[in-house]
Amino acid sequence: MSRAWTHWGTSKDLQSLRLPSHDAGTSLRGRALGRSLRGLDFVFDPFDGYEADLVSNPNMIVAGSIGAGKSTVVKMLLDRALERGRRVVVIDPKGEYGALARAYGVNPVALGRDGWCDPFPQDERESRDLVRALIGTAQGFTLSGEQHYVVDEAFHRIPVPRPVRLLRALYDQLLPHVASGVQSVERGIALTLYRFVHGDLAGLFDGDDDPMVFAGDLVVLDLSSQWSSQSLSIAALSAVAAAQQVAARGEDLGYLVLDEAWALLSDAQALRWLQGSWKLARSRGLSHVLVLHRWTDVAAAGDVGSAQRERAQGLLRECETSWLFRQPPDEAREMGIALGLHPREVQYLTALPKGAALVRYGAHRSVVKFQPDARDSTFVDTDGAMRIVPSV
Numbered sequence: 001m002s003r004a005w006t007h008w009g010t011s012k013d014l015q016s017l018r019l020p021s022h023d024a025g026t027s028l029r030g031r032a033l034g035r036s037l038r039g040l041d042f043v044f045d046p047f048d049g050y051e052a053d054l055v056s057n058p059n060m061i062v063a064g065s066i067g068a069g070k071s072t073v074v075k076m077l078l079d080r081a082l083e084r085g086r087r088v089v090v091i092d093p094k095g096e097y098g099a100l101a102r103a104y105g106v107n108p109v110a111l112g113r114d115g116w117c118d119p120f121p122q123d124e125r126e127s128r129d130l131v132r133a134l135i136g137t138a139q140g141f142t143l144s145g146e147q148h149y150v151v152d153e154a155f156h157r158i159p160v161p162r163p164v165r166l167l168r169a170l171y172d173q174l175l176p177h178v179a180s181g182v183q184s185v186e187r188g189i190a191l192t193l194y195r196f197v198h199g200d201l202a203g204l205f206d207g208d209d210d211p212m213v214f215a216g217d218l219v220v221l222d223l224s225s226q227w228s229s230q231s232l233s234i235a236a237l238s239a240v241a242a243a244q245q246v247a248a249r250g251e252d253l254g255y256l257v258l259d260e261a262w263a264l265l266s267d268a269q270a271l272r273w274l275q276g277s278w279k280l281a282r283s284r285g286l287s288h289v290l291v292l293h294r295w296t297d298v299a300a301a302g303d304v305g306s307a308q309r310e311r312a313q314g315l316l317r318e319c320e321t322s323w324l325f326r327q328p329p330d331e332a333r334e335m336g337i338a339l340g341l342h343p344r345e346v347q348y349l350t351a352l353p354k355g356a357a358l359v360r361y362g363a364h365r366s367v368v369k370f371q372p373d374a375r376d377s378t379f380v381d382t383d384g385a386m387r388i389v390p391s392v
Helices: 011-016 046-051 070-083 098-103 124-139 145-156 166-180 185-197 232-247 268-278 307-317 329-339 343-351
Strands: 034-036 060-063 087-092 218-222 254-258 286-292 321-324 356-361 364-370
Touching (some): 070 254, 124 185, 145 185, 268 307, 307 329
Parallel strands (some): 060 321, 087 218, 087 254
Antiparallel strands (some): 321 356
16 A cells, blocks of 8 residues: 655755755765764865855854853864865964964964064055054944044154054154144043054064964964953954955965954954955955854844844855854844754754754755864864873
8 A cells, every 4th residue: 555645845945944954964975074874974165165155145143151162163164175275364362273273383372472463454455454453442432533533643654665663654644743642532542542553462463573473274363362361352353454464365275264253243343344355255355253152252242133143144145154152041042043053953952962062054955973083183182181091
């Protein structure tokens, strides 16, 4: 006795229900990251995914609870990218990428200890936008109309081609207003610039020696000395600007990893600048990788309905690829709001085991169990200190 079918389901039907209909994998070639729910190899590279029409831009988010597997998958992605000849720059606020750097014979660079970097591009408009963002972040509020005018006038008086020490050149332009002691907009801007040239931020983005030159396919910028300070968002912003120039240099495609990305997303000036550069990812051949664990940090960017919070969520939704690891229910709900997840996807996030993720790439969904191979195991372990057996 044969059984009659009562309904035909298409892949379009399954996608509308947010079921992982594409869990056979991406069909991309390369070294696998793990296995999809159906037991087949899962391979992914955002540039290959773009070429295969799986995604419309190369930007990615990696999010999940501490210990769920975020660092593991990021390092696995980067190792496979480096094998492919991609360029990689990592903004490392906690000093967690040293093992990966050593695997490639590279020493992490600590800004302020090993030297200073020039984060400003040669394009005057882009340089001016970054200067405004740095000043706004340092002073804690967006530049007023008068402050914009002062910065523009100081730029006009700088010789062309611009000097390498741009912040010092701007400070020198406004120095007479500091000496006068008279309160003015010019003096306020000069005192903020003083922090970068001679104050608490000196040695990061200005110095007496030549700026560092970042060479090689892998650059790790160690910001751990700024991790617990109020200067983290400033250091991260400038490091990202410098890293963008390195990662997108020449014709090679590049990755730019922003670990602990909340430091930028929670700062209004940094977020506004990052949003502008985000849209240039495809033209620059650059994949931004935002790494987050506490999703409520994004919610804390501003009140519900505020421009700041909408801008942060908009930036995240513009990422075509999301690697979403286990989250507690409250965090999963926040993630669902920020990314526009279906309720069924939110449920997935609360039940995922360690080392597994819901991967969203374009219209496709896969549940992936990551499987580090022998090579990966030399640099992905961030929990080793928790397994040290004390001597008797």
